[in-house]
Amino acid sequence: MAMGGSRSVAAGLLLLNLIMYVVVAIIAGWAINYSIDDSAHALKGATPPVRLFPIYFPMGNLATGFFVIFALLAGVVGVSTSLTGLRDVTDGHPASMMSAAASAIVTWTLTLLAMGLACKEISISPRPPSLLALETFTIILAATQLLCAGSLHAGANAAIVTTPIGARAYRV
Numbered sequence: 017m018a019m020g021g022s023r024s025v026a027a028g029l030l031l032l033n034l035i036m037y038v039v040v041a042i043i044a045g046w047a048i049n050y051s052i053d054d055s056a057h058a059l060k061g062a063t064p065p066v067r068l069f070p071i072y073f074p075m076g077n078l079a080t081g082f083f084v085i086f087a088l089l090a091g092v093v094g095v096s097t098s099l100t101g102l103r104d105v106t107d108g109h110p111a112s113m114m115s116a117a118a119s120a121i122v123t124w125t126l127t128l129l130a131m132g133l134a135c136k137e138i139s140i141s142p143r144p145p146s147l148l149a150l151e152t153f154t155i156i157l158a159a160t161q162l163l164c165a166g167s168l169h170a171g172a173n174a175a176i177v178t179t180p181i182g183a184r185a186y187r188v
Contacts (some may be wrong), residue, residue, distance in 0.1 A: 020087035022171040027105050029164035034098035036157050041091030047075070047084045075141040076147050083133035084147075087154055090126040094157065097123040101168065110179055114173045120165035124158070131158040147173075 051073045053111070073080040095117040104116035134151040137143065 022167050022174055023105055023108065026164060026167040026171050027102060029160060029167060030098045030101045030105065033094060033157065033160055033164055034102070036081060036153055036160070037091045037094030037098060040087055040150065040153045041095060043153070044084050044088035044091055047073070047080075047150065049086060049144065050075070051081075051084075076143045077137060079133055079137040079140055080143070080147065083130065083137050084150070086126070086133055087150055088128040090123070090130040090154070091173065092159075093126050094123050094161070101164075105168070105171065108171060108175060110175040113168065113175045117165060117168035117172050120161065120168050124161040124165050127154065127158045127161050130154045 054074050073084065076083075097116075101116040102117060104112035131154050134154045137147070138151060
């Protein structure tokens with residue numbers, strides 16, 4: 017019962033996170049594309065410190081460039097973790113559950129990094145609505161990814177406890 021309950025919670029959180037990470041990757045990808053397209057026009061006659069970062073972000077503030085790139089990285093890793101995690105949870109073997117839990121922790125740390133940059137960007141100055149949406153999704157994902165990692169660890173523990181000792185080897 018405990019194993020099935022934690023697996024269904026983990027599957028629900030993985031599906032929710034998959035949708036949210038896709039949205040984060042789309043918004044961050046759009047922001048990078050917008051900035052690349054606008055960089056050629058905005059950097060004519062700019063001073064050298066502005067030209068150190070290869071992409072100039074005409075929206076937001078000085079933290080925007082780092083935030084958008086790390087949000088895109090967290091989004092792409094989050095999508096892959098959610099997809100493989102859904103497969104591992106439906107598989108239900110202890111080794112696959114531990115694999116999903118470890119991937120969820122890595123994704124959570126990347127999301128925390130992006131969330132920290134989002135908080136820095138929020139504290140500096142006002143931003144356009146597209147960046148506000150990206151910041152909001154990133155902050156919410158930091159919480160839901162932590163819950164997801166916790167439920168995956170609980171499901172992995174339950175899978176290990178309920179599996180007989182002789183059958184604990186992963187079967188292909």
